[in-house]
Amino acid sequence: MIYFDNAATTRMKPPQVAEAVAAAINDFGGVGRGVHEASLDAGLTVFRCRRALATLFNAPDAKRVVFAANVTEALNVVISGLLHRGDHAITTAASHNSVLRPLFRKADEEQVDVSILSVSRDASIDYDEYERLFKPTTRLVVVTHASNLTGDVYDVARMARIAHEHGALICIDTAQTAGAVPLDMARDGLDIVAFTGHKSLYGPQGTGGLALAEGVDIPSFKEGGTGTHSYDRRQPDFYPEHLEAGTLNAHGIAGLLAGVSYLQDKGIDSLAAQVHELTERFEEGALGIEGIKVYGGHADIGRTGIVALNVGELDSGTVADALGHDYGICVRAGAHCAPLMHRALGTDTQGAVRFSFSSFNTPEEVDAGIRALREIARA
Amino acid sequence: MQRTKTPKVIVTFSSLSDALAVEDSAKEHGFAGRIIPVPSELDAGCGFAWAADVEKRAEIEGALEAYGLDHEGVFVLDMY
Numbered sequence: 001m002i003y004f005d006n007a008a009t010t011r012m013k014p015p016q017v018a019e020a021v022a023a024a025i026n027d028f029g030g031v032g033r034g035v036h037e038a039s040l041d042a043g044l045t046v047f048r049c050r051r052a053l054a055t056l057f058n059a060p061d062a063k064r065v066v067f068a069a070n071v072t073e074a075l076n077v078v079i080s081g082l083l084h085r086g087d088h089a090i091t092t093a094a095s096h097n098s099v100l101r102p103l104f105r106k107a108d109e110e111q112v113d114v115s116i117l118s119v120s121r122d123a124s125i126d127y128d129e130y131e132r133l134f135k136p137t138t139r140l141v142v143v144t145h146a147s148n149l150t151g152d153v154y155d156v157a158r159m160a161r162i163a164h165e166h167g168a169l170i171c172i173d174t175a176q177t178a179g180a181v182p183l184d185m186a187r188d189g190l191d192i193v194a195f196t197g198h199k200s201l202y203g204p205q206g207t208g209g210l211a212l213a214e215g216v217d218i219p220s221f222k223e224g225g226t227g228t229h230s231y232d233r234r235q236p237d238f239y240p241e242h243l244e245a246g247t248l249n250a251h252g253i254a255g256l257l258a259g260v261s262y263l264q265d266k267g268i269d270s271l272a273a274q275v276h277e278l279t280e281r282f283e284e285g286a287l288g289i290e291g292i293k294v295y296g297g298h299a300d301i302g303r304t305g306i307v308a309l310n311v312g313e314l315d316s317g318t319v320a321d322a323l324g325h326d327y328g329i330c331v332r333a334g335a336h337c338a339p340l341m342h343r344a345l346g347t348d349t350q351g352a353v354r355f356s357f358s359s360f361n362t363p364e365e366v367d368a369g370i371r372a373l374r375e376i377a378r379a
Numbered sequence: 380m381q382r383t384k385t386p387k388v389i390v391t392f393s394s395l396s397d398a399l400a401v402e403d404s405a406k407e408h409g410f411a412g413r414i415i416p417v418p419s420e421l422d423a424g425c426g427f428a429w430a431a432d433v434e435k436r437a438e439i440e441g442a443l444e445a446y447g448l449d450h451e452g453v454f455v456l457d458m459y
Contacts, residue, residue: 032395035414047399063396228395228425
């Protein structure tokens with residue numbers, strides 16, 4: 001099998017990730033549920049993971065890193081908590097349904113006013129048009145850091161500056177960039193970073209969360225046991241417990257810590273350079289095939305390891321199925337949970353075939369992908 | 380076995396994360412103590428405290444200061 005679906009989830013992880021999960025399952029008690037060794041081992045691992053993520057994102061403190069089941073849940077916590085009747089929110093057409101659907105729910109149920117910044121056919125956005133969307137009632141900007149369809153990275157530091165000038169908070173969806181693109185909350189003025197653990201952070205599925213700048217306060221999303229402050233009637237008002245209830249996924253978080261430690265050891269820049277080389281190699285090869293059309297991927301500020309394409313007028317599902325069935329190459333086809341981006345690119349009927357690479361892929365695998373694509377295009 | 384009370388230095392915290400930060404720092408820097416359930420005489424909602432023999436008080440207070448470890452209070456209690 002050749003796995004080029006890393007934008008969905010990274011399948012090839014550093015071996016220490018699975019080792020850490022296995023050790024945790026065999027050893028851990030519940031975080032905060034006791035002062036015995038099993039509970040403290042779990043608690044310490046979770047704390048170290050918070051600290052490692054705070055360092056990775058340059059968040060203010062380990063306590064400002066909150067865990068959730070995935071980035072979708074994390075984004076729901078933010079959108080559900082911060083937006084209410086009378087508020088205005090801004091997003092972009094590059095957003096995933098993890099942003100769009102919670103916003104549309106707010107629009108439908110609480111009449112929250114939602115503006116969507118358009119995306120051009122080349123996947124770029126106009127930052128002047130973005131600024132023109134602000135209103136006196138704008139409370140929150142929720143934008144993807146990079147398109148999950150084309151890999152284009154957007155200038156979130158610039159978007160944060162503009163949001164702050166208008167008195168709004170900014171939350172960025174880093175599903176495609178956490179671990180793949182260096183992030184610096186303090187430098188870039190990012191109020192809220194929503195992350196997933198199972199993509200470029202190399203952690204297990206079921207891990208993700210939020211990193212919050214100092215002073216950002218989000219109403220609790222759920223209420224329940226924290227293991228501490230048991231006599232308080234409601235969820236504690238301090239972080240991370242304020243946004244966490246129930247037993248944490250310490251087994252998964254142990255794996256996430258191993259993944260983040262791997263990244264810190266190797267360096268994000270170094271791994272990103274490997275992915276970039278593979279991406280460029282693939283794109284160059286694909287563009288040499290007659291009938292291939294590539295979408296986006298050329299934002300000024302950078303790209304992740306994604307090449308989205310179509311083969312002539314072939315349905316993207318047909319191409320993905322041939323790659324999988326005939327060549328053992330795993331890619332994703334269809335709508336990619338990004339309906340507005342497909343409309344912007346003109347691919348809402350055909351969908352797109354997404355090749356997405358990780359640092360565990362090789363040039364030989366990329367060349368095999370190009371050969372397979374050439375054969376499918378010829379047929 | 381006869382159990383007798385001895386004076387202990389007790390550090391309390393407002394959150395589990397603060398207690399775990401001390402645990403982590405103690406493992407790294409080697410200062411005395413361990414996490415215990417907060418004694419009922421003290422009011423610390425997080426339920427976790429750091430405890431060591433009372434003669435280690437200066438060492439622990441020095442570590443809390445040196446490593447910037449958040450905590451609520453430092454007490455001395457006779458404990459089993």
